[in-house]
Amino acid sequence: MNNLSIILPAKNEGRALADLLPRLLMAQPSAEIIVVDDGSTDNTRQICADAGVACLSSPYSMGNGAAIKRGARAAQGDMLVFMDGDGQHDPADINRMLEKLDEGYDMVVGARDWGSQAGVGRGLANTLYNWLASRMTGHVVADLTSGFRVVRTDKFREFLHMLPNGFSYPTTSTMAFFRSAYPVAYLPIKAAQRIGSSHIRPLRDGLRFLLIIFKIGTLYSPLKLFAPISALFFLLGCVNYAWTYLHDGRLTNMSTLMWSAAVVVFLIGLVSEQITVLTYKAHI
Template sequence: MRVSVILPAKNESEGLGRVLPLLRSVLPEAEIVVVDDGSTDDTAEVAAAAGARVLSSPYSMGNGAAIKRGARAANGELLVFMDADGQHNPADIPLLLARIEAGFDMVVGARGASGQASTGRGLANAFYNRLATWMTGHRVLDLTSGFRVVRADRFREFLHLLPNGFSYPTTSTMAFFRSAYPVAFVSVDVVKRIGNGSHIRPLRDGVRFLLIIFKIATLYSPLKLFAPAGLLFFLVGLGYYGFTYSTMGRFTNMSLLLLSASVIIFLIGLVSEQITALTYTRPDRP
């Protein structure tokens, strides 16, 4: 099948200078699409000189936005997503493509502990992987890896769900699991990025990563998040009622508030579950 390689790039001229020749040697017939996300260096010129198809944005829209632009414009039946900073080895692409040929719809290049940008990032990603494993019932080795191969028609079904920021890998992986599209993970090695430092800033993005945790749950099965929270409120309310009844002989407003909150939280989860089911339902697919 035809293959398109999509590289979102923001000020990655140095990395592209090394990655693109390697890509061409590994996949000489593939379409290479570089999405220039408002770069201020010569990223677009380097990519064009290497024979890549360049899509340029007048200003930075975000990593996810670049992925969506590239996915819409690509002509291949298979889409390869990878970073333009030299972390991903193009020689690993055939390993991912082989798993696609085995019947999978998405294959993710899973990083090991040594491939994490920092200890903090590694711990956060390990937590995301465990949470996603619990939510899906399948072992998730690397939820946030940006190195992956997907079937184009499957991936485009979920473009409207993808954020413009950095969490497109999380969203797309959970969407594939939720829609019963087979997902596989292949262990790959990564190296230190070339050029500018990571665009992720711990203080700025700390809250965003926390929200990813809730997004993982609500994307897949909201009741798995809301039902335990509702049960917790119910048990606390019941326990507090027992305490106040035994010490004061009455039912307090706080007990009523906690018990009412438990019912409200559960009902919100129930409604969210139905909305999620509708989100993943298309007229041509049950």
């Protein structure tokens, strides 16, 4: 078995791969390199063949997460490196991340600085995700959505069934590792400007990124998300009741509705918490 497998999901990233693959082969000559072609219509497969790199091709696009899962299943190494195929990540950082992994961690994530963010909007969104994930886990999450990470194969494969086919495998895998008490570390990196155009569209994918926020809570500890919402409904019901009692001397349907909503949301949180425990029961 090779000790290290490098997995690159790619969709029409031929231009970037033509530059990246020779650098990867030079930096990690003994590693297994797998490009997962997610239904590309460019020359991705030919570039991989010319470089002597394995290429797993899909007949149509299944999503970034699906490519990650296919690559993780096919990899022979006991450590996996995930890199974007768009040329943003520097192969020279792999050894630094492997050294950090050897300090006793199960996952090391390359944390981008502000200058490496793809625009102000994406930077602000990632800052919000990092803050929320840090609050949920009780640990500093420096870059929740980074696609550059090194993991131990056996640990990562435990959660393949949980990873989405689309966005966002980094969020899901990070929260799963924290929830299962697998040590996670962050290592500062510089990400270059991607080659070619991004596959992310703000209008199309805005809702998906919003759902990441809710996924963070439900993956780690649902009650931390549902309990505050339940408390908010309860307080609003109390405020409404105080107002109507002082002015009209009565209890209104709105107050009753808000108190009922508080109970329902709290019970949903309890059920979700139990489902989460069952999901992770093999790893707790």
